[in-house]
Amino acid sequence: MNVAAWRSAPVVRGIGMAAITLALAVLPFILASQGTAWVRITNLAILFALLSLGLNIVVGFAGLLDLGYVAFYGVGAYTWALLASPHFGLHLPFWIILPTGALLACLFGLMLGAPTLKLRGDYLAIVTLGFGEIVRIFLNNLSQPVNLTNGPQGVTLIDPMRIGGFSLAGSHQLFGFEFSGPIKYYYLLLLVLLAVIVVNLRLQDSRIGRAWMAIREDETAAKAMGIDTRNVKLLAFAMGASFGGIAGGLFSSIQTFISPESFVLEQSVMVLAMVVLGGMGNVWGVVAGALLLSFVPEVLRYTVEPLQKSLLGQVVVAPEVIRMLLFGLALVLMMRFRPAGLFPSQVRRRELESAGPA
Amino acid sequence: MTRLLDVAGLTVAYGGIVAIRGVDMHVDQGELVALIGANGAGKTTTLKALAGMLTPASGSIRYDGVEITGEVSHRLVRRGVALVPEGRGVFARLTVHENLAMGAYIRADRDGIAADLDRVYGLFPRLEERRAQTAGTLSGGEQQMLAIGRAMMCRPRLLLLDEPSMGLAPLMVQKIFEVIAAIAAEGVTILLVEQNARLALQAAARGYVMESGVITLTDSSAALLGSEQVRQAYLGE
Numbered sequence: 001m002n003v004a005a006w007r008s009a010p011v012v013r014g015i016g017m018a019a020i021t022l023a024l025a026v027l028p029f030i031l032a033s034q035g036t037a038w039v040r041i042t043n044l045a046i047l048f049a050l051l052s053l054g055l056n057i058v059v060g061f062a063g064l065l066d067l068g069y070v071a072f073y074g075v076g077a078y079t080w081a082l083l084a085s086p087h088f089g090l091h092l093p094f095w096i097i098l099p100t101g102a103l104l105a106c107l108f109g110l111m112l113g114a115p116t117l118k119l120r121g122d123y124l125a126i127v128t129l130g131f132g133e134i135v136r137i138f139l140n141n142l143s144q145p146v147n148l149t150n151g152p153q154g155v156t157l158i159d160p161m162r163i164g165g166f167s168l169a170g171s172h173q174l175f176g177f178e179f180s181g182p183i184k185y186y187y188l189l190l191l192v193l194l195a196v197i198v199v200n201l202r203l204q205d206s207r208i209g210r211a212w213m214a215i216r217e218d219e220t221a222a223k224a225m226g227i228d229t230r231n232v233k234l235l236a237f238a239m240g241a242s243f244g245g246i247a248g249g250l251f252s253s254i255q256t257f258i259s260p261e262s263f264v265l266e267q268s269v270m271v272l273a274m275v276v277l278g279g280m281g282n283v284w285g286v287v288a289g290a291l292l293l294s295f296v297p298e299v300l301r302y303t304v305e306p307l308q309k310s311l312l313g314q315v316v317v318a319p320e321v322i323r324m325l326l327f328g329l330a331l332v333l334m335m336r337f338r339p340a341g342l343f344p345s346q347v348r349r350r351e352l353e354s355a356g357p358a
Numbered sequence: 359m360t361r362l363l364d365v366a367g368l369t370v371a372y373g374g375i376v377a378i379r380g381v382d383m384h385v386d387q388g389e390l391v392a393l394i395g396a397n398g399a400g401k402t403t404t405l406k407a408l409a410g411m412l413t414p415a416s417g418s419i420r421y422d423g424v425e426i427t428g429e430v431s432h433r434l435v436r437r438g439v440a441l442v443p444e445g446r447g448v449f450a451r452l453t454v455h456e457n458l459a460m461g462a463y464i465r466a467d468r469d470g471i472a473a474d475l476d477r478v479y480g481l482f483p484r485l486e487e488r489r490a491q492t493a494g495t496l497s498g499g500e501q502q503m504l505a506i507g508r509a510m511m512c513r514p515r516l517l518l519l520d521e522p523s524m525g526l527a528p529l530m531v532q533k534i535f536e537v538i539a540a541i542a543a544e545g546v547t548i549l550l551v552e553q554n555a556r557l558a559l560q561a562a563a564r565g566y567v568m569e570s571g572v573i574t575l576t577d578s579s580a581a582l583l584g585s586e587q588v589r590q591a592y593l594g595e
Binding site: 207210211213214217218220221223224225226227228229347350 | 409411430431432435436440441442443447448449450451452460461463464492508509512
């Protein structure tokens with residue numbers, strides 16, 4: 001038996017899947033042994049992976065450059081925050097809030113999509129950027145005349161995720177193991193991430209996925225193929241936004257405190273960088289990009305200072321500065337040597353091989 | 359002969375600027391009709407309006423006995439109106455095969471699609487040789503073949519061809535026109551827009567001459583090729 005056949009044998013695949021599942025299951029405990037902070041960092045990284053997958057639908061699949069994606073994250077987060085906190089005295093269950101947040105984000109997606117249907121490229125980028133800012137500014141100022149968002153102070157004491165009577169915050173003893181809050185959220189986020197990955201992979205191979213691809217390549221030709229470009233583009237905005245909304249709701253429940261500061265332009269840019277770095281349009285690439293850009297700065301944070309101390313005897317450059325410097329350098333090197341992303345989608349890889357189409 | 363396409367008083371404006379005014383024309387079932395004229399005469403605008411990519415300011419378009427004025431393009435494709443856009447518009451980063459598959463986007467009949475794929479490869483053996491190649495790496499003529507083949511994949515009843523000879527070497531132009539004739543012989547109705555008046559009129563049975571957004575002349579191709587006005591203005595004699 002050759003290697004390829006051996007690898008695709010069901011037994012081997014089964015063992016491989018079991019090994020990966022086991023590794024992902026024990027991962028939080030290994031991380032927790034290095035400090036709970038690492039579990040929190042991992043959770044945030046998974047949240048960013050969710051956001052990147054949502055943005056990938058708009059940018060990677062449909063080719064619509066969206067610089068205001070964080071708006072939908074914010075809508076989802078504030079939906080959770082306002083419906084499950086003392087701010088309005090509402091404490092609705094997650095199975096109402098999470099879909100509501102996704103739906104509201106979806107409506108915001110349509111609000112952004114409808115007036116920008118005829119815009120492309122740079123023009124679309126500017127309008128979406130403005131949209132993200134508008135949402136943030138609204139969140140900042142909607143404390144008057146009616147206190148809707150509590151302005152810059154943000155919303156505090158947000159309810160954590162409760163499934164039935166089981167709260168994901170706080171520690172639980174199960175099977176003789178200590179399950180801390182972040183560890184429980186890790187499992188939840190992992191499940192959501194898997195679900196979103198499956199949805200994305202399915203979308204990519206669907207009729208809708210092909211329609212998005214056609215629009216991305218040539219919109220006029222897509223129309224001539226009988227594709228309803230208007231609806232298909234709106235669908236991309238709506239679906240991308242919904243995923244952002246779900247991620248936002250989860251963010252609220254994990255942080256239990258949110259303010260408009262979490263939904264600034266830099267966040268949109270960061271998520272976009274994750275999509276581009278990983279490889280636009282490639283689901284696994286995008287996940288890898290998100291995890292990498294989430295972890296690398298954190299790892300640098302914990303290594304830059306000790307390294308300087310051991311080499312130079314003192315901290316010459318503040319870790320924060322050097323961290324961003326290395327981060328920027330990494331991005332520049334990336335764009336120089338792997339411009340289509342670390343794991344380019346099939347179509348984009350071709351573009352490089354053919355050295356630019358006519 | 360039944361009229362497949364019947365256009366009356368069609369006017370299209372971009373903002374306030376009128377591009378075509380009061381265009382009357384018709385195409386019968388199974389006919390190959392040419393629309394000729396100089397650059398900027400309004401030929402492409404006419405075709406785009408017929409394909410539902412532009413909304414007319416006034417006038418009416420009837421297709422297969424049904425009023426389709428203002429109908430959007432994706433619905434028209436389902437009715438069998440296919441446009442091969444000017445400048446070809448192939449999906450450059452997709453393979454030849456993927457381009458053709460995209461042409462059958464509105465269809466779900468696997469067997470029919472496979473049969474039509476064979477038919478297109480039969481019309482353009484060159485495309486079959488290059489089926490795994492990305493469309494952007496094809497020559498201009500091959501891209502034009504691909505654009506026409508792709509339009510054939512939605513099984514059109516009315517094929518709207520916009521300048522198929524544009525920017526192609528003479529030998530390739532000849533080849534494209536042979537295929538257009540073959541498609542017409544299969545019974546597909548064709549409206550052909552061309553700057554290359556002689557070629558277009560040689561291929562078509564009838565022709566319309568457009569000047570500054572208005573149809574100025576219409577007759578059988580033979581008569582147009584013989585007309586003093588056409589000879590001077592479009593055939594360079």
